[in-house]
Amino acid sequence: EAGVVQSPRYKIIEKKQPVAFWCNPISGHNTLYWYRQNLGQGPELLIRYENEEAVDDSQLPKDRFSAERLKGVDSTLKIQPAELGDSAVYLCASSFFSANTGELFFGEGSRLTVL
Amino acid sequence: DAKTTQPPSMDCAEGRAANLPCNHSTISGNEYVYWYRQIHSQGPQYIIHGLKNNETNEMASLIITEDRKSSTLILPHATLRDTAVYYCTVINFGNEKLTFGTGTRLTIIP
Numbered sequence: 001e002a003g004v005v006q007s008p009r010y011k012i013i014e015k016k017q018p019v020a021f022w023c024n025p026i027s028g029h030n031t032l033y034w035y036r037q038n039l040g041q042g043p044e045l046l047i048r049y050e051n052e053e054a055v056d057d058s059q060l061p062k063d064r065f066s067a068e069r070l071k072g073v074d075s076t077l078k079i080q081p082a083e084l085g086d087s088a089v090y091l092c093a094s095s096f097f098s099a100n101t102g103e104l105f106f107g108e109g110s111r112l113t114v115l
Numbered sequence: 116d117a118k119t120t121q122p123p124s125m126d127c128a129e130g131r132a133a134n135l136p137c138n139h140s141t142i143s144g145n146e147y148v149y150w151y152r153q154i155h156s157q158g159p160q161y162i163i164h165g166l167k168n169n170e171t172n173e174m175a176s177l178i179i180t181e182d183r184k185s186s187t188l189i190l191p192h193a194t195l196r197d198t199a200v201y202y203c204t205v206i207n208f209g210n211e212k213l214t215f216g217t218g219t220r221l222t223i224i225p
Binding site for chain 1: 122149156157158159160161164202212213215216217218
C-alpha cells in the first residue's frame with residue numbers, strides 16, 4: 001500500500017522566486033497536514049485540513065504562503081515569493097480523523113533551499 | 116509553550132535496551148502521550164501511544180508513571196537502525212494539534 005507521496009524531494013531556487021510542493025495522502029485519509037521542519041528542530045504545523053476545509057491555519061504565514069486541497073484528496077503548498085528563511089523541509093502527513101487517533105503518517109518531505 | 120521535556124541526546128550499545136525519558140508535568144487528564152521517531156532524511160514515524168496504562172507493541176514499550184507526569188519509551192533490543200531522533204508529545208484529541216519539540220537524538224553504538 002502506498003504511503004504519503006510528496007514531490008519534489010529537493011528544490012533549489014533563488015530568493016523571490018515562487019515554489020510549489022505537492023502531496024498525495026494515503027487513500028481514505030480525510031485529514032491532511034503540512035509541517036515545516038527547520039534544521040535541528042522538530043516539525044512545526046503550518047496547516048491542517050479536514051477533507052477540503054482548512055481547520056487550523058493559524059501558523060501559516062499568509063502573506064507569502066498558500067495552500068489548497070481541492071476535492072479533499074491531494075494538496076499543494078505554495079510560497080511566493082520565497083525568502084532565505086524559508087529554507088527547510090516541508091512535510092506532509094495524513095490521518096483518519098474519525099478513528100480518534102493521533103497517529104499521523106508522514107511523507108519523506110520536500111527539502112527547499114533558497115539561495 | 117513546550118509541553119514535554121527530553122534530553123537532547125543519548126547513546127546506547129547495540130543489543131541493549133534503550134530507555135528514553137520524557138517529562139510532561141503539565142499533562143491534562145484527557146491528553147495522550149505519543150512517541151514518534153525520525154530517521155535521517157525521512158518523515159517522522161509513529162511508534163506508540165498511551166493514556167495512563169503501560170503499552171507494548173512490536174516496536175517498543177511505553178511506561179507512564181502513575182501521576183502521568185513522565186514516561187519512558189523502551190526499545191528492548193536496540194539495533195543500529197534504531198539510530199534516530201525520538202519525539203515525545205502530548206495530544207488532546209479535541210484539538211488534534213500534534214506538536215513536536217526538539218526530541219532526543221539516540222545513537223546506537225556497535
